[in-house]
Structures are given as structure tokens and as C-alpha cells.
Amino acid sequence: MKPILEIESLKKHYGKSKNQTKALDGITFQVMPGEFLGIMGSSGSGKSTLLNCIATVIMPSSGNIIMNGKQIQTLKGAELADYRGKEIGYLFQNFELLDNLTGRENILLPLSLHGVSENESKKLLERLTSYLEVEDVLDKFPAQMSGGQKQRIAAARALILNPGIILADEPTGALDSKNAKALMEKLSGLNQNENATILMVTHDSNAASYCKRILFIQDGIICHELRRDTPDESQQDFYSRILKVVAQLGGGSANVL
């Protein structure tokens, strides 16, 4: 099976040589289709920089990012816009819904941006909204929705163009635990039932326990990797293992490797 996303010795350095910050210092990994990959690390570890590089928000200093066999650093103009819109679906921490558009209009926004007719996506829209349980709020404005509803609308928007991979940036960061759980169950369901590929950055161990594999980043390098032993390992057990790693990394004294 070919990987959907390949990251090869990715580096991102800020500043000049003397007081240079190495946000990413040579990271290499692959994401296979249908994978639910979590990236964990403390603040400043470089996990957000990594996600931003993949989302083409920032340009890496060196290394390759290859999505479906295409090198994304070389994309420009229409190709870049297509990449952002169709190849990846981005889920923001603070939803980034347009507050003057209704839920439905927000979900359909990518279609309008990329010139896809609504009829084509009508079925997908119905399936997504019913799966994400947001049918009731489709005609409401974001201000009239709860945080969880907003994030699920945002999820529907990220999925409406059927992207190759979903990049989720702390998707539960602005949600209470109940809504966070609901969202994670939906995402994990998408991964299991629809074989959706998800790359999620988080520092919430609970959210991370829904993943199949977790990469831990510290000081710009991958320092640890956890794989859930599905289906034998329960989510609770996996969660405990994650906590252990987080505690060790947070303590900073011992290297689990």
C-alpha cells in the first residue's frame, strides 16, 4: 500500500545561525490511507509547526512533504488552492466558522470556492449532517449553536469535498469534555467505517486515545511512538500507556527510549 502522506527529514528553523530556533529538526514519518495518527507534544515541541507545514500555512526550511506522490512545497496559485481545498480538510481548534453564514452555508462554502455544484454533493451533505447530528442547526447562525455543534459543522465543512486526509488541529481544545468525547467518537467512527485518514495534533491524552498510532514530538524531533494494539487493547489501556509517556516526557528526566 502506498502512503498517502510522506514527510522526509522536514526542518523548520527560525532566526539566524547564532540564536536559531529549530522548531522542526529533521522529522520523517508516513501516513497510510485509513490511518488515524495522533501527534502529541508539549507546547513549543513543534507539533503545530509540523501541521502548519503540511497545511501549507508555513514553508519548511528543508525536507519534503509529499501528498499522494506530489511534492507540495512546489505548488503555486490554483494548484495550491486546490490542494488546500480538496486534498486536505482542515479542522481548526476554534472552528473558524464564518459567523454571518448559516450552518448549511458554512458547510457548502468549499463547494462554492472550488466550483463544485451543490447537487453533486447533496447526498454527501445529507449523510455527513445526519452522521454528525447537526441537521437541526443547519439553518442557524454560529452564534446560535453550542461549541460542539459548531465543531461538528466545521467537521462537515472539512469533509464535504471528500479530502484525502483530514488535518485536525487541537479539535477538542475549545470544547468541554462531553462535547469533546462526542466529537472524537464521530471522528473515530469516520476513520473506522469510512476509512477516513486523519492526522490530529493534540495534547489532550483523552482525545489521543482514539488514535491508532501516536507520534510524540519534543524539541523538533520525534522522540517516541505508540501504536494501539487493536483490537486487543482497550481504549482505556491505550490511554494509560499514553499518560505514562506524557508523564515521562513532561518530567523530562528519563528518556523512555
Added chain:
Amino acid sequence: MFFKLIFRNSKRNRRENGLFFASLLIAIIAFYIILSLDNQDVMIFLKQMESNAVGKLMTIIPAFYGMALFILFFLIYYGSKYQLERHKHGFGVYLMMGMSRTKLFLMLLAEDFRNSIVSLIIGLPAAVLLSELISLITARLVGLGIVGHQISFSFNAVMWTAIGFILIKFIAFLILSGKISRKEIGSLLVETPDGVKVQKPAFVYALSILIGILCLAIAYILAIRGEAWLNLKNMGLTIILGIFGTFSFFYGIRFIIDLVVKNGKGNRQLYVFNFRQIQETVIHRSGTLAICSMLILAALCCFGAGVAITRSYGESEAHVLDYTFKNIENNDTEAVRQILEDNNLDVRFSDLFEMKVGHIETTKDYDNAFQMETVMSALRDMQPSDDRDVLLSNFKYDTYPYLISLSSYNELLTSAGLPNLELNTDEAAVYMDSAYTVYGRKKLLNSILDTNPLVYLDGKELYLTGTVQTTNLVTDRSITLSFALILSDDAFEYYTQGEYSIYLNGVLKKSETENTSLMSAISDMNKELRKTGLSYESYLQNMGRQLFYMVAASYITIYLAIIFLIIANTIIGVQFLISQQKAGKRYRTLIHLGAEYATICKSSGKQINWYFGIPTAVAAFSSLFGVRALFTGIVSSRARSNLNEMMIVSAAMILALCVIECIYIAVVKRSSDRYLLTLMVPEREE
């Protein structure tokens, strides 16, 4: 460091915000032009001609200046507001870093002051130059060779311009910086769009737009039927209905936009987004939009009125005579000719002839000296019309008309290059001064004259014949007759019993006016004539009077129109840019979702078109009625009778408006594109 910051910021302000800087320059130029008005060539010339009227005009200049200050204050206010909004974030950062509010205030004040000075340094010379240019062009247009160009520079005007400008700038600054300094740091640091307001049920908006349309319709009807001009109450009602209707219309227009959003074809790129954006700005700014729309309407009406007034004075009768010598003692025209000859002036006239005008001296029965019952009954039988009623009521009083001798009138006709009249002793032609006739009335009367109606002059039968004569008897205003009879010389002598006045009319030789303008030829001649002590009037007065009305009307109305237009457009543009900036985050989201630069530029371009288009379209539509109402109300019936011409004037105005709007839209689009470009490098908010 503090001063460096001020220096840098004010420089950046000017470079980044062309719209703001341009509005400052416009304010300066507007002030200077109005203040230096009495130094303009045309005004200097008119002071000699119509010193009274010019004096009156000049006394209202200070009031006008005050008004301009008041109006331009809004321009500066909105310009500065946008300016400060742009840099709100920076102010927040300064405060976060521990700059005291006083120091921030001082910094902003110094920046503002520096900008004002730079604007003055650039604006004043531009204003002087422009005023000079206007002076030269108007002088050229009206053919003022005589005055010789005088530099219109006025130190007073410069002083007052600077004072006025700095004053309104300072007041605007105080209000705005007061608002900014009261804000919390948090709200300075984060741009938040106005968001969704609490919505009332849709029928409220539908009702509002209906009421708006209804009010406007009533106002339009009152206006074009002329009922608004009947009395103050009607006028007040029309204006209040118009204003209320406009506000109500703009308040309810979200209903229509909502319909457009819901029923539109979603396939078009960012269609829904665009309309939601427009809807939001319209919802939050419906009052401002209504005001801007009314300002544009006021501008159009000013233009229309200015053009109409100018035209109605400009299109006066053809000019035939250059001089009329009056108050001739004992009707001894020979003596006048002799004096001219003695001074070697007679050779400068191509034509010198007598105009004989007198009263009926054969009877003292002033109420029945002249009877034209046949004409009156013919008029009464005609279809009712305004022109008919005017003629009927005027003719009631024409029982003792002036008489004009045929031979002298024929000489006038010859000078004018018109065919001569031929009358028998029992025939008369009707004369009406061109100031009293309009095309429609002449037509009515001519149709009656075709039947050669029988009338009675001092009890004797007389047949009216020919067409209504309107060539002016003298050069200016010594005599203007609303109704007179041209009689054959024998009949004239009989009815006047030899008691009549003689005016000596003169036409200057072509060679006199060939190499110089008519104005300078006449004013040269006047110098010579003054020495002779003759009593005369020249065409120059006539011209001066017309010129004064034309210049005064066109100056003031066009000036006001331009100011109104500029202010309305600047406010619309600035408001759009502010709201766009507040919605910056939305554009960032769009970019995240894969919007290209060209796509969001196109989207904001569409929003700009609509945002400008809605108030402009409403204003243009209202102006069709507004201009017609003005024509009905203030313009002479002569101009009114020409509906087609009016429509051409309106169309030309709307075209000019379109051009100006296009310029503004282009400028705002450029600003918006530049702003959007700064968003293209997306940053992730932590």
C-alpha cells in the same frame, strides 16, 4: 524613539491610505476655492457690472464656508476613523507594553498634526493652482479679454483654509481618539466583525421596505406634480416623507438581500458568502447608507438645478443690438448722431436707427382703449392648459398697450437679419418681449393670429395679423413690454398724436468685434462714450447680469454637488474597508479552505460593487424625480417646456455619476486588494 515613531507612523499613514490622504487634500482644496472666490477673474469683472448682486453673494460666502466646514468635518471624521481602525492593533500593543494613555494620545496627536501639515503643504499649492485654473477657464469661456488675468491668490483665503482645516481635523481627532482610548486593550488587539445582530421576524423588514417604497412614491408624486412647492407645509411633508422613506427602505432592504441569498444559484463562486457580507454591512450600516444615498441624491439635484438655472439664463434671446441711447431730449436723435460724429464714434457703428414707442393718446379711457374679445373667446374655447390660463389672465389687463412704429421695428428686424413686416393701416402685429413669452404660449397665440381676429383700438376696427413678434426693442432693460401693438407708421402717428419716445439703437461694426471679444469691444466703446456725456445702455449689462446668474448658480451648485458626492463616496468606501478589516478573519478562513487571491479579490470586488451600487442606484432613481421637481419649482417655464432636453441633462448627470462611482470603486478595490494580499500569508493563531 518617540519622535521616530511619530515620523514613521505618519509617513506610513500617508502611503498606506491614499483614500484618507486624498480626502484631506480635497477638504483643503474645497476650502480654498470657496474662500478665494472673490479673487476670481469673473467675479472681479462682475463686481464692476453687478456690484450689488456680487456683494450679496460675497456676504453669504462666510456662511457657505461654515457649511463646508460642517460637511467636510464628516469626510475627515470618517477618513481618520478608518485610519485609526487600521492601526488599532498597534495601539493595543503600545498600551500592553506600558505606554501611558496620555503618551499614546500625544503620539497620535503629533502624528495627526504632522499629517495635517504635510497635507497643507501639498494641498495649498494644489488648491491655489486649481483655483487659478478655474479662474482662467471661466474667464476664457465667457470671453473676458478685457479684465486681463489677475492672480487669484489670496493670503486671507490661505489663512482661513489652514485654520478651518486644522480645526475640523482636531475636533475629529479628539472624538476619535477619545473613543479609542476608552476601549479595553483586549478589544484593540483583536479584530472582530460586528457579527450577527438580533434579527426581527422577516415580515418586519418586508413591511419596512414596503412602507419605505410607499413613502418615497408619495414624495415623488408630490414633488413632480409641483404640489410640494405650493407651501411650506407641503414642502416639509415631501422632504420628511422622502427622508423617512429612504431610511425605511434601507432598513428593510436586508429582506430582499436575504431572498437573494436563499433563492440564488449557489454554484457561483462565493455567491452566498458575498451576499451574507453585503447583508451584514447593510444591516449594520443601513442608516449611514441611507444618508449617503441622500447625499448622492442631493448632489445630483444640485447638478441638475445648476445646469437648469444656467441654461435658463444662458439661452436668452438672440443678441442683435449693442447700444441704445436713451433719455434723448426733445426726441432730437440728430443731436445724438452729431455728438457721435464729432467724437468720431459714428464710424464704429454699422447701424444706427430709431426705435419709436408710444402710448395711445387719442383716448383717456385706459380700461377700454384696447379690446380683444375675439382673441379672449378663442382662447377660452381652447383646451385648458397652463399656458392658456396665463394668457387669459394676462390679457385681461392689456387694455392700454404700448404702440410701436412699424418702420422702426422693421429696421430692427433688418439688423437681426429677419424678414420685414408689412401692415395696412387697419392691421397690427402683436409684440411680446421675449422675457414674457414661452414657446407654448406663442404657439397658442399664433394659432389665433392666423385667423386675423378683429379687435378694437379706441373703438376703431383693427385686424391682428402675422406672428407674435419678440425681437427685443432695445439692448437691455430700458423698456420691456409684455404686450404691445406694432402699427403702420400712419396709424402710429395718429394714435400717439406725435407723443412718443425715441430710442437710438446702435450695432457695432463687425470689424470692431472681429479681432477682440464683443465684451472688450463694448467696454472700449463705453470708455469713449462716457466722455461724451450721452445717456446709453450697452449689451454689456445684459451680458453681465446673465453671466452673474450663470456663474453664481453654476459655481455654488456644482461646488456643493462635488462636495456631497465626495463625502458620500468616501463614507461608503471607508465603511466598506473598515468592515472588511473587521472581517479579516473570515477571509483567512477562506484562504485556509483553499481560496485563491484572485477569488477573494473578485469576491470583495463584487461586494464593493453592491455596496456602492445600492445607495447610488436608489439615489439615481430618486434623482429622476428630484431633478424634475426642481425644474418644476424653480426653473422658468421656458426651460420647463423642453422635456427632452431635461431628460438629456438628467442622463448626462447620471452618466457623470457613473464615471465618478467607477473611479471610487476602482480606488476602494485597490485598497481592498492590497489589504487582502496581506492576508494571503496565513498565520495560525495559537
